Amino acid sequence: xxxxxxxxxxxxxxxxxxxxxxxxxxxxxxxxxxxxxxxxxxxxxxxxxxxxxxxxxxxxxxxxxxxxxxxxxxxxxxxxxxxxxxxxxxxxxxxxxxxxxxxxxxxxxxxxxxxxxxxxxxxxxxxxxxxxxxxxxxxxxxxxxxxxxxxxxxxxxxxxxxxxxxxxxxxxxxxxxxxxxxxxxxxxxxxxxxxxxxxxxxxxxxxxxxxxxxxxxxxxxxxxxxxxxxxxxx
Numbered sequence: 001x002x003x004x005x006x007x008x009x010x011x012x013x014x015x016x017x018x019x020x021x022x023x024x025x026x027x028x029x030x031x032x033x034x035x036x037x038x039x040x041x042x043x044x045x046x047x048x049x050x051x052x053x054x055x056x057x058x059x060x061x062x063x064x065x066x067x068x069x070x071x072x073x074x075x076x077x078x079x080x081x082x083x084x085x086x087x088x089x090x091x092x093x094x095x096x097x098x099x100x101x102x103x104x105x106x107x108x109x110x111x112x113x114x115x116x117x118x119x120x121x122x123x124x125x126x127x128x129x130x131x132x133x134x135x136x137x138x139x140x141x142x143x144x145x146x147x148x149x150x151x152x153x154x155x156x157x158x159x160x161x162x163x164x165x166x167x168x169x170x171x172x173x174x175x176x177x178x179x180x181x182x183x184x185x186x187x188x189x190x191x192x193x194x195x196x197x198x199x200x201x202x203x204x205x206x207x208x209x210x211x212x213x214x215x216x217x218x219x220x221x222x223x224x225x226x227x228x229x230x231x232x233x234x
Contacts (some may be wrong), residue, residue, distance in 0.1 A: 002025070003016040004020065004021065004025070006018065007021045011025060013227075014199065034081070053065045055102050056098075058102070059098060060095065063091045063092075063094060063095045064091075065172070066087070067087070067088045067091040070084040070088060071084050071088060078156070081130065082130060083130075085126040085127070086126065086127060086130070089123035090123065092096045092122065092160055093119045096115050096116060096118075096119040097116060099112070100112045110153060110156060110157075113147065113149060113152050114153070117146070117149030120145050121142055121146075124137055124145065125137060127141075139190070139191040140188065140191050144183075144184055144187055147183045147184070148180060151183075154176070155172050159172065171212055171215040171219070174208045174211045174212055178204060178205050181200075181201040182205055185198055185199070185200065186198075186201075205220070
């Protein structure tokens with residue numbers, strides 16, 4: 001025999017609530033079981049993932065808000081110099097870099113690299129407004145940016161169009177490092193003294209040449225290539 005804990009009326013066996021005051025009827029044994037299990041669920045659930053479109057909208061709004069706020073502060077409050085231009089440039093570069101990952105994932109990789117190079121070039125151009133001359137941009141900034149962009153495009157073509165493996169990938173990367181280093185030192189020499197005199201890039205070029213010869217040798221000999229793969233586990 002049981003009674004309602006609220007009004008005290010006698011309850012029939014098996015009822016779920018009191019017929020007089022509608023108070024739920026709970027078995028004391030079930031209550032103890034609930035208390036032992038705790039207040040939090042024991043099963044792990046899965047949180048709904050954030051859609052890329054929504055993430056892209058959020059990042060775009062944050063970038064635009066940062067650029068606009070800094071621009072307004074520069075124009076109305078701290079107007080001594082154009083300090084907001086580097087911040088706006090960084091926001092633009094950050095947004096362009098995130099386009100293929102968050103905003104539009106179907107963008108061709110060649111166009112992505114070209115857009116990244118253009119964004120970096122535009123950022124460097126904005127920095128010329130903080131300097132007395134744009135000679136450094138025309139002599140170093142723009143040429144180095146173009147060089148790295150072109151090399152990145154060529155390496156991408158090699159990875160997409162030519163045979164791909166660990167050895168070929170290493171060959172492409174090492175060769176691109178040599179080209180970039182030599183090209184950067186040539187541009188620096190022409191900008192500073194007007195004459196080419198390789199120094200540190202010659203060391204890099206020598207090391208990269210030795211590595212490239214090693215990779216090509218392993219690629220040309222199947223038994224040697226197989227032995228290296230078995231020992232290095234790739």
